[in-house]
Amino acid sequence: MIQIYHNPRCRKSRETLAMVESSGQPFEVIEYLKTPPTPGELKALLQKLELEANQLVRKGETIWKTQFKGKDLTESEILSAMAQYPKLIERPIVVKGPRAILGRPPENVRDLL
Template identity: 60%
Template structure:
């Protein structure tokens, strides 16, 4: 069995619930607290590719950083990626990766597709 990776924010209830589901299934995992150690551009591009979404779809639009800096702006994919690198709070959470598959844990039950 491969190691699961979870991009996690311990202050987020959905992230904690998703991590709990992984633990319940007995899967080995590694936690990446992306607010403490933001992903690199390459890592974020890989995550977006695995999720098969556009970068803007990974942006949390309710965050103050979004409202203050990006609301109403039309950014390119590359600019959205740079925004998430500069402001990691903008990255939707949790993201769970198992090999070549990834899901957003919103709702947490989405992770069951990987388990």
Template identity: 55%
Template sequence: MIKIYHNPRCSKSRNGVAILENSGKEFEIVKYLDSVPQKEELKELLTLLDMTPMQLIRTNEKIWKEEFKGKELSDEELIDAMLSHPKLIERPIVVNGNKAVVGRPPENIENIL
């Protein structure tokens, strides 16, 4: 089952949902701001994405600039920051089996359908 980690307030995320709807494939929407991933789930996403925690962080978010910018943080601390402040997680993330992409640009999603 395809899964999209979605923020309805984000236009790129809404575009990602539209791409999945147009694909005709079944998929699950995870509103990750309401249902924050568990630590192991976030680590698995990072593995599937082949990204470091820092690469998945939205560094332009106000919370990042106010609380974390300029600090030396370990990968574990970065993961904990994303779990404490899920707005920091880049979006949307689409998972299809053992593949995952960040839908920025949204067309990236088509590469794993």
């Protein structure tokens, strides 16, 4: 089953969700702002994405700029920050089995579908 970490207020996330829906494959929507992933879940997502934590952070968010920017954070500290402040998580993330894709741009997800 496909999982999409989705923010309904984000245009790119909505576009990606529409692509997943049109694929006809079963999927689950995870509204990560309502149900934030734990640091462990984020670490597992990063492994599937083949990214490091700092590559998944939305560095333009005010919370990042005011509380974390310029600090020398460990991977674990970044994961904890994203779990505490899920707005920091880049979106959308689409997971299918052992692979995951960041849906920015949404066309990236075609390879996974």
